[in-house]
Amino acid sequence: MLTADNSPRPPYQTYQEWYASQDPAHLIQKSRDAENIFRKTGITFAVYGHADSSEKLIPFDIIPRIIAAREWRRLAQGIEQRVLALNAFLDDIYHKQEIIRAGRIPRELIEKNVAFLPEMIGFKPPGGVYTHIVGTDIVRTGEDQFYVLEDNARTPSGVSYMLENRETMMQMFPELFSQNKVQRVEDYPYLLRQSLASLAPPGCKGRPRVAVLTPGIYNSAYYEHSFLADTMGVELVEGSDLRVIDGKVKMRTTRGYEAIDVLYRRVDDDYLDPLTFRPDSALGIPGIMDVYRSGNITIANAPGTGICDDKAIYSYMPEIVEFYTGRKALLENVPTWRCSEAASLKYVLEHLEELVVKEVHGSGGYGMLVGPTASKKERADFAEKLKARPSNYIAQPTLSLSTVPILVNKGIAPRHVDLRPYVLVSDKVKIIPGGLTRVALKQGSLVVNSSQGGGTKDTWVLED
Amino acid sequence: MLGRTANGLYWMFRYIERAENIARLVDAGLRVSLTRAGSSDEDWDGVLQSAGVRDAYASVHDTMTAANAIDYLLRDTSNPSSVMSCIESGRNNARMVRTALTRETWEATNECWIELKQLLSRKVKAADLPEVIDVIKRRAGLIRGAFHGSMLRNDLYNFSRIGTFIERADNTSRILDVKYYVLLPAVSQVGSSLDNFQWESILRSVSAHRSYGWVYDGEYKPSSIADFLILNVRMPRSLAYCYEKIVSNLHYLEEEYGERHKAHDTAATIKAMLKRGSISDVMDQGLHEFLEDFINRNNQLSAEISEGYRFYR
Numbered sequence: 001m002l003t004a005d006n007s008p009r010p011p012y013q014t015y016q017e018w019y020a021s022q023d024p025a026h027l028i029q030k031s032r033d034a035e036n037i038f039r040k041t042g043i044t045f046a047v048y049g050h051a052d053s054s055e056k057l058i059p060f061d062i063i064p065r066i067i068a069a070r071e072w073r074r075l076a077q078g079i080e081q082r083v084l085a086l087n088a089f090l091d092d093i094y095h096k097q098e099i100i101r102a103g104r105i106p107r108e109l110i111e112k113n114v115a116f117l118p119e120m121i122g123f124k125p126p127g128g129v130y131t132h133i134v135g136t137d138i139v140r141t142g143e144d145q146f147y148v149l150e151d152n153a154r155t156p157s158g159v160s161y162m163l164e165n166r167e168t169m170m171q172m173f174p175e176l177f178s179q180n181k182v183q184r185v186e187d188y189p190y191l192l193r194q195s196l197a198s199l200a201p202p203g204c205k206g207r208p209r210v211a212v213l214t215p216g217i218y219n220s221a222y223y224e225h226s227f228l229a230d231t232m233g234v235e236l237v238e239g240s241d242l243r244v245i246d247g248k249v250k251m252r253t254t255r256g257y258e259a260i261d262v263l264y265r266r267v268d269d270d271y272l273d274p275l276t277f278r279p280d281s282a283l284g285i286p287g288i289m290d291v292y293r294s295g296n297i298t299i300a301n302a303p304g305t306g307i308c309d310d311k312a313i314y315s316y317m318p319e320i321v322e323f324y325t326g327r328k329a330l331l332e333n334v335p336t337w338r339c340s341e342a343a344s345l346k347y348v349l350e351h352l353e354e355l356v357v358k359e360v361h362g363s364g365g366y367g368m369l370v371g372p373t374a375s376k377k378e379r380a381d382f383a384e385k386l387k388a389r390p391s392n393y394i395a396q397p398t399l400s401l402s403t404v405p406i407l408v409n410k411g412i413a414p415r416h417v418d419l420r421p422y423v424l425v426s427d428k429v430k431i432i433p434g435g436l437t438r439v440a441l442k443q444g445s446l447v448v449n450s451s452q453g454g455g456t457k458d459t460w461v462l463e464d
Numbered sequence: 465m466l467g468r469t470a471n472g473l474y475w476m477f478r479y480i481e482r483a484e485n486i487a488r489l490v491d492a493g494l495r496v497s498l499t500r501a502g503s504s505d506e507d508w509d510g511v512l513q514s515a516g517v518r519d520a521y522a523s524v525h526d527t528m529t530a531a532n533a534i535d536y537l538l539r540d541t542s543n544p545s546s547v548m549s550c551i552e553s554g555r556n557n558a559r560m561v562r563t564a565l566t567r568e569t570w571e572a573t574n575e576c577w578i579e580l581k582q583l584l585s586r587k588v589k590a591a592d593l594p595e596v597i598d599v600i601k602r603r604a605g606l607i608r609g610a611f612h613g614s615m616l617r618n619d620l621y622n623f624s625r626i627g628t629f630i631e632r633a634d635n636t637s638r639i640l641d642v643k644y645y646v647l648l649p650a651v652s653q654v655g656s657s658l659d660n661f662q663w664e665s666i667l668r669s670v671s672a673h674r675s676y677g678w679v680y681d682g683e684y685k686p687s688s689i690a691d692f693l694i695l696n697v698r699m700p701r702s703l704a705y706c707y708e709k710i711v712s713n714l715h716y717l718e719e720e721y722g723e724r725h726k727a728h729d730t731a732a733t734i735k736a737m738l739k740r741g742s743i744s745d746v747m748d749q750g751l752h753e754f755l756e757d758f759i760n761r762n763n764q765l766s767a768e769i770s771e772g773y774r775f776y777r
Contacts, residue, residue, distance in 0.1 A: 042574045217559045230563040239469050252467045254773040
């Protein structure tokens with residue numbers, strides 16, 4: 001929030017004046033009020049492996065993160081470029097595979113990848129869109145220095161927190177929104193529905209019927225699934241509600257079976273269709289892939305997009321962006337060592353204490369090593385895992401992430417953050433101004449994942 | 465609307481109704497132990513039986529004590545009909561159908577769960593019991609209030625109401641069935657204080673001890689008590705009242721969907737039987753036999769509703 005000489009950075013100017021006029025005790029009270037709103041509304045997530053505390057609140061910090069319009073425009077351009085490249089990449093690897101033939105990406109990295117679905121080869125999803133919803137994770141390391149951490153093209157979660165955070169802030173501090181011109185995020189559910197409906201399959205006659213597919217109430221993101229269905233005004237379905245009848249996916253209603261045209265699924269590829277993928281899946285719909293291939297349903301995001309979330313693929317993103325857009329990537333990648341390569345593995349093992357090591361298929365901050373804060377024993381243990389399966393890991397330097405202020409008992413204190421803007425893709429790319437800011441609540445910590453004790457805050461993109 | 469959603473609403477309201485009824489039973493049991501000289505822990509046996517959990521209790525506890533019985537009824541989560549289990553199941557169903565509930569109804573349900581989870585996290589002290597029972601009833605009332613004040617009168621509403629009344633009819637008939645013998649003319653000695661206390665405890669279990677006095681001129685008579693709880697359509701927990709409501713809610717569904725199911729006929733038959741009959745007919749048939757038959761038919765109706773509206777298949 002502050003520049004080097006301790007004056008507020010320009011977008012924070014108005015907020016800073018307001019903050020200075022507030023009674024700190026009152027703000028702490030407001031902070032508790034916010035927590036009560038979240039608890040009452042049941043805005044919770046589940047942490048797997050905690051039997052007792054099956055539902056948790058994500059801590060919410062009441063100080064907004066503020067981004068200037070100029071800063072946002074640059075980011076948005078970079079994100080759009082990246083999302084278009086991702087879609088072109090997916091289309092290519094499931095069709096002509098020119099990027100492989102051009103020698104820019106090793107063939108085995110694609111074809112031996114567990115997230116690569118041979119079932120998708122030669123099939124074009126409705127509208128040619130693979131990634132209907134993307135949540136690009138971005139960090140900042142300097143005034144004009146942004147890095148993309150992850151692309152999250154499979155099923156980015158957290159958008160309900162973006163919306164509830166804004167709602168809560170407007171309830172608690174209405175005056176802030178008249179003093180600052182903050183760009184709207186509230187239209188997200190409406191835009192999402194529009195965007196999904198616009199990509200209805202060729203077999204859909206009349207108004208497309210959209211539904212959200214959830215694994216059920218015990219899923220960690222169930223709140224978000226019900227929130228999105230509710231705010232879009234569409235049915236929230238489970239696999240057991242759906243059946244393939246007469247070449248269509250239909251849901252069991254109190255009046256009989258009714259067809260669905262667009263399915264926003266929050267169920268992983270593996271579980272989507274027990275006839276095609278995991279036969280033991282009880283979450284999916286037997287035969288949905290046949291309906292999909294015959295053009296009678298749209299699945300968002302398309303099966304097989306998960307390969308973009310692979311961290312080894314990530315390391316090739318600069319090449320991917322350049323290959324498909326003909327321009328250098330506007331947003332930088334974090335330098336990444338692929339441990340599958342002998343020289344890189346050697347370097348990583350020698351520099352473990354300064355690197356972050358991640359599993360290529362991991363997410364949620366699980367199974368990673370943060371070298372600088374890990375103990376000697378943790379590093380030694382991890383080194384063994386690395387040597388045993390080098391291709392399962394990549395390593396990145398720890399970045400000096402930017403900090404933003406959070407409210408603590410003694411006033412405000414700096415904490416590290418990242419940013420996940422949400423992107424909707426149809427025949428155009430729509431980026432919601434702002435996104436979800438995740439914040440590491442522990443002093444000095446770099447891990448922002450909610451499953452690891454991170455919190456969130458409202459994110460403002462100001463108007464010009 | 466999804467068949468699973470109809471099912472979720474139906475069960476959400478069955479569980480909330482059951483939680484409230486269990487709290488009433490505990491309240492009545494407590495009252496007995498406070499007011500009757502010579503009352504013993506054994507009196508709780510009847511309360512557990514009314515709640516339908518006597519055998520389950522016996523498999524967990526070797527002896528019958530008031531403290532154990534109350535704990536089992538209120539907070540033991542191994543008992544699927546304890547107040548805590550019912551609220552937990554009710555809320556889980558509410559979460560499942562969250563998109564069908566108004567925000568107010570959901571929040572009232574969620575807050576009920578939050579408060580009771582806290583309140584019932586450890587054994588309830590005897591001194592705190594009245595307050596705890598009060599909170600349960602009040603919280604259930606808040607859910608009902610939010611529901612009535614904010615839900616559209618459509619199929620969602622009707623499935624929720626049907627769940628409430630099927631459960632209530634079941635609970636009232638079970639309460640009566642456990643105590644049917646004290647209502648039999650042959651064995652009751654009119655005016656004895658033992659009978660008076662037994663009867664009052666039945667009425668109290670359905671929160672009807674005051675209203676009974678108004679309707680039947682303050683005269684405790686077994687046949688009047690049975691009449692009140694079985695046939696009186698003005699008594700909101702009577703079987704006749706429940707069936708008035710079930711039939712009218714099913715009728716709205718028939719109108720909205722333009723479709724009639726087996727359940728409609730079954731409900732209409734039961735309603736007609738309750739409307740036509742007199743309490744002496746019931747007594748002639750045998751109160752216990754009558755109630756047993758009713759409970760079966762009520763269950764059958766529940767199964768027909770889930771089938772007709774595709775709750776599961």
